[in-house]
Every structure is written in C-alpha cells, then in structure tokens.
Amino acid sequence: MNTVQIECFLSVAAHLNFARASEHLNLSQPAVTHQIQSLEAELGVKLFNRSTRTVELTMEGQAFLDDARSILHISERAKAKFSDSGNAEMLAFNIGCVDLSQIGMLDGTLGRMRELYPNMHPSFRQLPRGMLFPKLEDGAIDVAFGLGEDTTNRKLIRYQELVRTPLCCICPAGHPLSGRRSVTVDDLNDHNLIIHNPGGQSPGTTAILMRLTGKRHLSDIYHNEQVEDALVLVRAGFGISIQPGIFVPASTGMTVIPITDMDELSFGVYSKEHTEGKMVRTFIRTAIDEFSKMA
16 A cells, blocks of 8 residues: 555545546546555555546545545654654644534634644544544544543543533524523423534433424424534524534524423543643643633
C-alpha cells in the first residue's frame, strides 16, 4: 500500500467519478483505475461499485475511508517534519465528536492551549457515536467530547465531566410553547417534531423521541443529519426539536425551554486511560477550568 493508491482512493471517493478524479490528480484515468484495482487486491475487498453511469462506495469502501484519511494525514505530517529543519515540530492534536455542535464551546480552552503550545495544530474529527471509543483506543484521536456514557466495558477510556445540562425543547419564536419557562414530555405531544441522525442522539434524547414519535403521523416528523440542520427548520417554524441545552447557540429566532421531567445530562471529555501525554492532561485541566466559568 502506498500514498498514491490512497490519494487515488480519496479523490475517487470525493468525486464519485474516475474522470474528474484523474483531472484532480493530474493522472490518466487508466492510471487511477490501476491504483484503485491494486489497492482493492491488496485489501482483498471491493471499494467501489462501478457501472457505466455511476460510481458508489461499497460498505467496505465507507469503512476504509477514515483509515485512508488517517494514513495520508500521518504521511503528510511525517514529510512536513523534515521539509524545513528550521521549523519547530508541529504538535497534532485530534479532537473527536459526534456532532460539531458539541465543540462550539472550546474557544477559550483552545485559546489558552495555543499560548501554552504555540506549535499545536488542532483538528476536529466528526465520528459516529460507536466509533469514538475505538478511535481513542487506537490513538487516531487524542480526546473526544460527548455526553456521559457507561464506560464499564471500556477499561482504557477515562471520562471527565465538564458540565451538566438540561434536556430542552427548542421552539421558534412565537410558537405556542415559547412563553413557557419549562415543559414536560407530555406537553410536546401535539407539535411537529424535528429530529436528527439517531446515531448522534444522546440516550436521554433517544428515550424521549421513542415516546414522541410513536404518537405522530410520519408527515409530522422531519428528519435531518445534524443538529444545525434541525435548528434551521426550528427557526423556520416547521416544529420543535429536543436537544441538550448546552448545544444550542443563543438565537433571537428560537426559545430554549428545559424539560423538567427528564434528568440532566452529563457532558464531558473522554481520553485514553494511562497513556495520556502531557498535552492531553493539560488540555483536560484547561477545559475543566474554562467550563467552570460557564456554570
């Protein structure tokens, strides 16, 4: 396996078109096809379903996508270290999250870390909930932010709570619920519901959604991929959304109302037990301090 194969795979995956990928890479189309075929032979799987009209990633191709990006990133980082001997070493710091709304409060933490580690290069990696812990364990990410979960079966994972947040009903300005200071789950039964990818939902949110979606006609439910997508529809007046309050930015177009008959949720940072480097430990201590100012 080599970086040319990886670059060809990532370009075809991005364009889903061999001709456009070859233009992007400045290679001939047969050369790109050969690189993909040799990579598939080495991995022993088919990475793309190809027809005369369409190119699609297979399930194996989807599974390999994240690894391919990591391989190329590591290769590029290694080259960068020696590209100019006068440059200080870059300190890569990979932060994982299920939804990018979960890292919207890191400005202060990252600002202080930049002062302590001027060569720190943070990057964010959005991952399915089920991939956060494996990526921490194999070192692909340094820390992960998310809602508190049971880590009993993950002996290498450490969780540090940063803040507790209520589960909230998010509704547009002028909505019948917008004047309420609090609501119960039953208060939400008669309103259109906007939800996002179940794989990114917290256990508490999933429990409410199961209760609410069962009582609604399919046409009263709006599905989206991300929290931000759901909030756009809330502001547009399509319905309400159920979200941890801490993830919802202040907006004149929305009202955030705590749901009183649901327990508060824990939000914090995960890291790999016993193998944390100094920068990870400093990052967690800094995050604890910054989040304490929000309380």
